[in-house]
Amino acid sequence: MKDWPLWEVFVRGKGGLSHRHVGSVHAADPKMAIEHARDAYTRRMEGVSLWVVPSAQITASDPGDAAALFEPAEDKVYRHPTFYSIPDHIKHI
């Protein structure tokens, strides 16, 4: 069981929301990964849907490139949609 691959777990909190990354589990196959994710991450009514993705399939950005990737956005405040007023009852935006 030491050689079980790692899977990233995503939970949809309720209908209409996106799946959010919550953690990871070890499992031998996709079905086992779903079962482990269910048992580890939805014990307290956290979700209505699960995704599991083999961690090895995730391509991450290189932390060394962070400055080039993300800092250029810092001085471009005009990209924020701050001109729109959001009604109070819209919670997830």
Added chain:
Amino acid sequence: MNALATYALRLGDDSLILGQRLSEWCGHAPALEVDLSLANVALDQIGQATHFLALAGELEGRGRDADALAFRRDVMDFTNCLLVEQPNGDFAQTIARQFLFSHYQELLFAALAASKHERFAAIAAKAVKEVKYHATLASDWVVRLGDGTEESKQHMIAGLDWMWRFADEMFAMDAVDAAALEAGVGIDKAALKPAWNQRIDLVLADATLERPASRRPVLGGRRGHHSEHLGHLLSELQFLQRAYPGATW
């Protein structure tokens, strides 16, 4: 105890003893994730036991609550089937027990949810969802171990071989079952056997396993004739209430 109280007691005892057995894995399972899986199943079973034992106490009408029934009865007063008290053995043996029992329990609760008795029906309707997951979880493991490596297959065969002789008792009908059925409260457990056989055979085929050979079934749990294993289980389960009667925290 009257027949209906005994009927509830048996359902509660099955869940209680299996829940206690499974909880022995806590901290010892082969992987952290499996530890959580087994603990979740154990907690579902303990929850069912709480409801059924409380109902048994009410139907009996002598003032015993779920705790009194769980912690202050001696071994010969327990009415669980022998399957659930069998030792965990290795992981495959635990899975074998869960596999045989959960499929029975799912069929049982699905039928009991239509009981004329509101309380039995309500507990069963809630529990059947839990148990459906247990049956899937156990079946998946039977397939993984049975159709896994040569070693895992041998363990799965040995586990099923140990548990198989205790399967028939689950479907046995006696006077209590007949009375509960007659009253429109209980169900015909014997009638569940064909559907159970079909489910078990499907999974075994998927797992490339032979159905274990039929042999003389071992009965007696419902009448309090238990294996030596149950006494040891109860000594752990009941220790605190025996040593410190009425202790709460």
